[in-house]
Amino acid sequence: MTSAPDTANRHPMSKIDDLIEEYEFLEPDDRYRLLIDLGKQLDPMPDALKTDATLVRGCSASVWVYPTQLDDGRLHFLADSNAAITKGIIALVLETVQDQPAETIKNTDIAAVLEPFDLKNQLSSNRTQGIPNMIALIQQTAERLEKA
DSSP states (O other), rough: OOOOOOOOOOTTTTHHHHHHHHHHHHHHHHHHHHHHHHHHTOOOGGGGSSSTTBBBBOOOOEEEEEEOOOOTTTEEEEEEESHHHHHHHHHHHHHHHTEEEEHHHHHHHHHHHHHGGGGHHHSOOOHHTHHHHHHHHHHHHHHHHHHH
């Protein structure tokens, strides 16, 4: 008889690790579907938060990211995009740091965590050009909130 896995002691990257493992075995079309599904799982972002101040610059599609601070100080990001694949990409980026303390987010090499997804070769360049800007915005926000 197998018991349920002990998720309480898994490190914070476990979901991203699971995604990497799944992604590696998928065909290109299925990889797109996985990204689109990830985007659909994002918490809804109220339209009122989709402002110029929350807009990520340098993305081919519109991407908005809004940080919230949980009672225990961890950061939770709301995000949305007007393009399904781009929404999936921001969901993937957030998966690396969601609900972590600001210090952890600031010190996480998000680009390195995302390397196994090989997004530059999987997606067109206009789909990936904004990823560094998404990462920079998230880490700058964490650094600012850590000091607050």
